[in-house]
Amino acid sequence: MTWIALLIAYLAAVAVHGEVPIVTRAEWNARPASGPMDSMETPLPRAVIAHTAGGGCTDDVGCSQQMRNLQNFQMSRQKFSDIGYHYLIGGNGKVYEGRSPNKKGAFAAPNNDGSLGIAFIGNFEEQPPSQEALDAAKKLLEQAVQQAQLVESYKLLGHRQISATRSPGEALYALLQQWPNWSEQM
Numbered sequence: 001m002t003w004i005a006l007l008i009a010y011l012a013a014v015a016v017h018g019e020v021p022i023v024t025r026a027e028w029n030a031r032p033a034s035g036p037m038d039s040m041e042t043p044l045p046r047a048v049i050a051h052t053a054g055g056g057c058t059d060d061v062g063c064s065q066q067m068r069n070l071q072n073f074q075m076s077r078q079k080f081s082d083i084g085y086h087y088l089i090g091g092n093g094k095v096y097e098g099r100s101p102n103k104k105g106a107f108a109a110p111n112n113d114g115s116l117g118i119a120f121i122g123n124f125e126e127q128p129p130s131q132e133a134l135d136a137a138k139k140l141l142e143q144a145v146q147q148a149q150l151v152e153s154y155k156l157l158g159h160r161q162i163s164a165t166r167s168p169g170e171a172l173y174a175l176l177q178q179w180p181n182w183s184e185q186m
Helices: 004-017 060-075 131-146 170-174
Strands: 044-053 088-089 096-098 115-120 150-158
Touching: 044 131, 044 170, 060 096, 088 131, 096 131, 115 131, 115 150, 131 150, 150 170
Parallel strands: 044 115, 044 150, 088 115
Antiparallel strands: 088 096
């Protein structure tokens, strides 16, 4: 079988099963956590959408570099034990593994407990993420329910609803309000 046939078979399998391929920590070359993190019991009642507010990315190399940059910043400057989000989404439409969903995030103190933190890589104040990134986020939310990371009736919130921030940016926030499970209330 040629590599093209293998790729087509893989993509068909992903489409049939609805699974979102996730770029693992090893694949983006994550540092190990520097300390313990509090556990959370899944499934979680909330999914919180944020943006990283820094540079964006459109390809595998650039997105992996942005992941390492963010992890380094959060661990070195903000003194987090690891990257603060559970999942991050690149402009290439790929989902990147952050910290485990059963570990409390570090993105929305004091509201991290019970929240699955999903951040789009980049700043989405004026322009929304790519369609590929938006589609990946929707599939990730569905998969998180299927894998019992989120309760079926989870509340979808923007980061600004639970923290004093502009995140996830005005353009992305406007789109989120049209998604299933959107909630005005925490």
